[in-house]
Amino acid sequence: MKSLDELKLIAFDLDGTLVDSAPDLALAINAMLVDLGREVFDELTVRHWVGNGAEVLIKRALSGCSTVDNTLPESLYRQARGLFEQHYCENLCIASRLYDGVAESLATFSQRNIPMAIVTNKPSLFTPGLLKQIGIADYFDVVLSGDSLARKKPDPLPLQHLLDHYQLANQQMMMVGDSKNDIQAAKAVGCRSLGLTYGYNYGEDIALSGPDFVADSLVELVELIDGSVTA
Structure with missing residues (x-):
């Protein structure tokens, strides 16, 4: 199994990863x-x-x-x-919902004092409101929207910004997302990545983008960190 012992930060995509929006x-x-x-x-x-x-x-x-x-x-x-x-x-949060396993997984990471950030292509006009209304805003130390920086995913700039902000080596961060944009950004910056099989990836199998890990639920990341499953 690829070791996650050095993991110091988890960066999450939002739409299609945490929230079915x-x-x-x-x-x-x-x-x-x-x-x-x-x-x-x-x-x-x-x-x-x-x-x-x-x-x-x-x-x-x-x-x-x-x-x-x-x-x-x-x-x-x-x-x-x-x-x-x-x-x-x-109407940010009328029918939107958290995906199965998200609420308990975020709570677990928080309890273990693992810093978490959002890296989304969603405009900043919508991101904070959705996070607040769906009840997960307090989990994230940094929230980067699609217009927070000069470029967005799949460009590596947002992830590089996080590495610089937290003063981390690339292998100390993981990008978690449902789209090839997330995996391409992670590869470009040299950090680990986990691709989720649900969400919005234009009908493509996320495994085709070559993430370090593939999971059907965020709960599997908890298990990976615990070392209870192999990849």
């Missing part, structure tokens, strides 16, 4: 589309558009597919962005 994102996206007089989409479709931040999500919805239409008028995007932000801010 797709239901409320879909509600906000569809409310935006209705306001614009455009076709709406089912939740499953919207789930496949989540993971690269609000701008890409909105542009995918306007394009009606996973491929962003770069010919969309900027004025249309700006109008759509304003509508989406309004609807989502008003």
